[in-house]
Amino acid sequence: MKPARPEFVPDASATREEMEALQRDVAADATWSDDFDFDPGTVGSDRTTGSGVATGQRTLSTDHGAASAPLVAGVDQAFLDDRAVSVVVVRRGDTVVERAHAVTDLEIPYIPGLLAFREGGPILAAFAELTCEPDLVVFDGSGRIHYRQAGLATHIGVTLDVPSVGVAKGLLCGTPETGVDGRPEGWRTPILADDDVENAAPGTKIGHAFQSRQYDSRPIVNPIYVSPGHRVRVDTATDLVERLCAGYKLPEPTRLADAHADEVKRGLSE
DNA sequence: GCGACAG
DNA sequence: ATCTTGTCGC
Numbered sequence: 369m370k371p372a373r374p375e376f377v378p379d380a381s382a383t384r385e386e387m388e389a390l391q392r393d394v395a396a397d398a399t400w401s402d403d404f405d406f407d408p409g410t411v412g413s414d415r416t417t418g419s420g421v422a423t424g425q426r427t428l429s430t431d432h433g434a435a436s437a438p439l440v441a442g443v444d445q446a447f448l449d450d451r452a453v454s455v456v457v458v459r460r461g462d463t464v465v466e467r468a469h470a471v472t473d474l475e476i477p478y479i480p481g482l483l484a485f486r487e488g489g490p491i492l493a494a495f496a497e498l499t500c501e502p503d504l505v506v507f508d509g510s511g512r513i514h515y516r517q518a519g520l521a522t523h524i525g526v527t528l529d530v531p532s533v534g535v536a537k538g539l540l541c542g543t544p545e546t547g548v549d550g551r552p553e554g555w556r557t558p559i560l561a562d563d564d565v566e567n568a569a570p571g572t573k574i575g576h577a578f579q580s581r582q583y584d585s586r587p588i589v590n591p592i593y594v595s596p597g598h599r600v601r602v603d604t605a606t607d608l609v610e611r612l613c614a615g616y617k618l619p620e621p622t623r624l625a626d627a628h629a630d631e632v633k634r635g636l637s638e
Numbered sequence: 639g640c641g642a643c644a645g
Numbered sequence: 646a647t648c649t650t651g652t653c654g655c
Contacts, residue, residue, distance in 0.1 A: 583654085
């Protein structure tokens with residue numbers, strides 16, 4: 369899979385001003401309304417989507433049911449010295465249909481707000497190795513929840529012109545509408561734009577804090593922060609991620625990509 | 639100057 | 646992100 373918009377490929381050798389300018393251009397081309405052809409209800413595990421048919425004692429995954437499920441990809445990275453191991457794992461229902469990876473030299477350090485310029489190139493290198501075209505891509509980082517509304521999920525989503533969502537373990541910017549501590553599983557609250565977010569009226573909903581996992585009475589799990597990448601609206605992004613969570617804090621696509629990135633990384637040092 | 643800050 | 650053993654709890 370190659371960039372549909374080569375002009376947006378992040379260039380790590382650009383100046384900070386040029387990077388920020390490119391992000392504004394990316395945000396201007398991003399779509400934050402639903403623009404994908406699959407049924408959101410068919411995303412997630414076969415058990416949850418009903419694409420399997422209960423027959424008394426067994427559950428059969430029907431071929432026609434699985435075939436209609438969209439291709440959902442998870443992207444994650446692992447690091448070794450000054451190299452990035454980027455991986456893309458694609459599933460249809462609960463079946464992994466393709467994995468791709470790339471090992472790339474890192475050009476610049478991590479700078480909050482400029483993550484796509486450090487990891488974007490490596491991620492696109494992994495996508496270049498991918499033969500299928502995912503219907504949805506889940507990134508480990510923010511999308512619209514970003515100073516210029518062009519986080520990693522948005523930047524790469526727009527560059528590849530693929531529907532995408534961002535899932536971050538921490539909040540980069542914006543303000544939760546209500547406190548997020550100790551909330552029950554399934555709970556969500558909007559993340560509202562504040563003065564740190566460009567081109568968004570303060571109060572604009574740019575994502576959600578979502579409690580994907582929680583234990584009984586012990587508020588030890590922090591929520592995840594979900595935001596649209598490209599071609600998905602705020603509420604839909606969180607609906608999709610909720611369907612992709614299968615008993616763990618992080619969505620399954622992310623967990624699979626994370627595990628595979630570690631495998632590739634091991635084979636690199638051993 | 640101080641605090642905040644995806645991975 | 647990464648460096649790292651055991652340990653508390655369902």
